[in-house]
Amino acid sequence: MTLDWSAARHLPHSAVAPLPVVTVPTHDALGATLAAPLTARLAHPPHDTAAMDGYAVTGEAPWQIVDRVLAGEVPRAPLRQGHAVEIATGAMVPEGTESVLPYEQATRSGDVVKGAVTSGRHVRRAGSEVPDGTELVPAGARITPTVLALAASAGHDALAVHRRPRVAAIVTGDELVHEGVPQPGRIRDAIGPMLPGLLTWMGAELTGVEHVPDTGDALRRALEVDADVVVTTGASSVGVGDQLPRVLTELSAELLVNGVACRPGHPQLLARLGGRYVAGLPGNPLAALVATMTLVEPLVSALAARPLTPLTEAVLAGEVTSHERMTRLVPVRVEADQASPVGRDRPGMIWGAAVADALAVVPPGWDGATAHLLPLPPRGTSG
Structure with missing residues (x-):
């Protein structure tokens, strides 16, 4: 039964359960969905730090310079009245620091420095930006490069995520060529090069793109791939060379969508085959793009525990x-x-x-x- 476009787009998202939660190294979590809130495992900044290059001071000027602390170093002693420590931006200031006097506002003569300061100026106090335990990103958010940076800065080496959907692509069509200028009667494959970028953008993990001939046996073997979703192209209609509907029937697949009332992209389908889903795309490039956005994108979002992309x-x-x-x-x-x-x-x-x-x-x-x-x-x- 042909579905209208909106119903077809909502069906896979409402009918599919998210994939299991797994714990992965932070650097492997890009594109996945947080299964639990991302919280700060340490305060930020973790200690009192200098916000400017200059001198950590306490009390009234002038100050005697007694030490120097660079980023990554630990001050050797608390700061006493009348003393100063030369300090780098981001470095840990000594205990007792009231302010940092920037170089630009300082007058130095030998080991003595003078200048006007405001109490607390240019010192970032521990936890002033992010207290320990703060929720930073809610569960259900997609992990972007900036979320990865935040997770690392918050002290996380691993994250609990919904496993990314594993998607295999099958490109059919005896008329297709994959390099060079086609001879008469042949055409270049445009869908095979398009799918990897589309699927990665959706947050899926592409397992590979296989090119198979227009035979039922070849398609049946290709569908045995280990994946959560199998995306096929060019075999979903009712023409003499369109093998997918017949093969799915022979394999006792459950047909969820069989045609969508849209142009382009009408001959698209979605089926449940054992523990995986099969999405059949038309063989024309724009029609295949429309079908991918209609059925595959909502399916991947559901498996990845993300909401349907809003219009x-x-x-x-x-x-x-x-x-x-x-x-x-x-x-x-x-x-x-x-x-x-x-x-x-x-x-x-x-x-x-x-x-x-x-x-x-x-x-x-x-x-x-x-x-x-x-x-x-x-x-x-x-x-």
Whole structure:
């Protein structure tokens, strides 16, 4: 049964349970989802530190310079009245420090320094920014490079995360070539190069991309891969060369989605096969992108214990017409609250999507005003 686009997008996210929680080294957690809040295992700063290069001082000027402390060193003694310690930014100040006198505001003569200071100025007190035990990032957040940096600075060597979904890609099509200029009757594979970046952006762990011929036996063997999700391309429709529906029936797979009322991307499917999911994408590049964003992205988000990606809204400029029965997915560039179609959006043409920021969702009966936007991976900033 063909589903409307919105129902098809919500189905995998609501029907799939998150993957188990595992503990991984912090440096291996990029892209995963926090299974517990990230908390500070130590205060920040961990001790009183200098916020400027200069002199740690206490009491009234002038001060006798008695020592020097660089970052990573520990002061040898508390600071006494009338004494100063030359200090580097980020270095631990001696006990008893009231202020740091920056070089720019200091007058030094031999081992004596003078200058005007304000009590507490240029000293970062222990725990003033982050007390020990503070919750820094909530459970359910995706781990980005900056979250990794925060985790490391907070003292974490390992993190509890939902295991990243392992996804295998199968590219079918006897007409495809993978290098050079195709001979007559052949075409270059565009979907195989697109999938790894898309899946990584979604937070999945790609296990590999396999190219198989258009035979049921070859596809059946390829589906035996060890993965949480198998994404196939070019075999999901009802043509003579489309083997996926027949193979899934022979394997007694549970069909969850069999066709989506959208253009491009109508012949897409989703099935449960044993302990893994199989997503069938059309063979045209833009249609495959639409199907990936419709079924695979929500599926990966659900397995990774993340919410469904929210749609934004914008005024849709330019000439866009709705379809009488199907939702159209239109590549657009977004500036402020306005989205403009980029064109070049036939199912077999990926050019428009390559320079787009999002897919505008144009449902049947669209009123020609605002439209929901499904974000695409960030593009380059030039052009």
